Amino acid sequence: MSANITLAGESQIALKQSQKKPLIISTFIFANVPGLDPVAPIDRSAGKPPAAQIVHVYSIPAKNAGYVNPNQVVYSAQLGSDIGDWDFNWVGLEDEDGILFAASSVPLQQKRKNIPPLQIGNNVTRNFLVAFDGAQELTNVTIDAATWQHDFTVRLAGIDERERHSNRDVFGRACFFGNALQLQKVDGVYSLSPGRAYIEGIRLEPANALPITPPTLPAVVWLDVALERQLNDKVATFQVVYGLEKADYVDSAGTQHYCVAVARINSPELIEDLRNVAPRSVQPITGPLIEYFAARDGDYAKLRARGTTKEDVKLGNLPNAKSDDPATNSSEILATTAALNKVQQQTADSLTGMVAAFSMSWPPTGWLKCNGAAVSRTAYARLFAWLGTHYGPGDGSTTFNLPDLRGVFVRGWDDGRGMDPDHGFGTFQDTLIQSHTHGASATAVGDHVHGAWTDAQGEHQHPAWTDTQGAHQHTAPRAQNNNVGGGSPNFTTANLQNGTTAPTDWAGAHAHNIGMGSAGAHGHNVGIGGGGNHTHAITVAAAGGAETRPRNVSLLFCIKY
Missing domain, CATH: 2.60.40 (Immunoglobulin-like)
Incomplete structure (x- = not known):
């Protein structure tokens, strides 16, 4: 075991002395530190263990602080059997300013709560002796620690005498x-x-x-x-x-x-x-x-039925004696009704509050349906002592409610594991589906067209042209007169009479322009056959029925009272 005043504790002593203020040690801290070596020196610069490792905090009553001498004071933590369950291997003292004043490491210790008849609890007492100059004055401890050291001489002497008398x-x-x-x-x-x-x-x-x-x-x-x-x-x-x-x-x-x-x-x-x-x-x-005595044989005058034995009446298979001890396993001892009743009581007591599923629709003797009913606190006092009003207060005075497990699945309490941390013990949890995705597809609607259009261009012209022909002549056919309408004045009658084409004057290189009239402001509409008013349907496959559940069979849940 290792124990020391921390460096922070030494600083606190100096500070309180300089301020002329009392140093008040107020709290014991118990922790379970993984991997702690109980014989290794305490790290005096370390602080308190993380909150997750602290298993119990004990406020020190004024009467649990005493002085041994002016330079030594002792603090005591007395943990009764109503406290537990937890293990610890580290103990610390904290002052009222929240400073870790002293720390100690110990081999892993168990603190268990008394839960009859299932578990026998234990009492734990831990004392911290703190020594420094002027300790009693600085801590304002005025109780002599000797008052804690009870003299058990008289008590033990009484025990010795009682044992001697029993032997006598x-x-x-x-x-x-x-x-x-x-x-x-x-x-x-x-x-x-x-x-x-x-x-x-x-x-x-x-x-x-x-x-x-x-x-x-x-x-x-x-x-x-x-x-x-x-x-x-x-x-x-x-x-x-x-x-x-x-x-x-x-x-x-x-x-x-x-x-x-x-x-x-x-x-x-x-x-x-x-x-x-x-x-x-x-x-x-x-x-x-x-x-x-059992091995002795002979004739004892004061023995009842002294002349009759099992062998005398040919009943050699009968037990030799009767016993109220439900723990006996002897084939020579006949258990009494008291022993059997005690066994039944021990069995019933240990099962009280147990929930079990039965393959019939009615509760067996000693069990009640888990249907949320309000039942008597007096008639089912042992069950009420365990459940209290956790599943409902009943009428608030004479009844209490049973758990209601009809139509629901029973799930193991998370109890700190972290898989279902928000689900309190004995509380209802509604249906939930884990987030997931579904595949989807669209149906085909057949061959079809969609409407289309062009925009209006306003009033405009469409130019046109001919290609350039180069230098050439224009010939004219022979005519019977020399009056060729629109012809060249150079045509002669002789030329017309000889029955051949007659050349015209050279016109020179030129183009023949073609003009087009204006169509006014208009648009060019494009027509496309309509596909009709329609939609594209999307189909999502169905996933289950009215609730989410695994493959199951329904049984009757009952609770032992």
């Missing part, structure tokens, strides 16, 4: 197992044999033979037995004493002594055994008394 009730004034503490003489030497014995409920078990030397003969050998205080414990002690009569007594230290005779030496060769042992005809005690 079982073993009587004196009980010797076998030849334990029997006086014997071997090769002229007297000794007491090793073994186990109970004297006035005090257990003795010397491991080796104890040589003795009687002062004179004849002599009576006594055991002087006591529970003696040794340091912080009480232990069984005994000594051998001699005398004709020895009575119990209390010594000067107040310790009670018990004296029991074990032998009388009448002569060197005649030793009388005075131990309280079974008769020689009976087997000596060698183990637990219950086994010893």
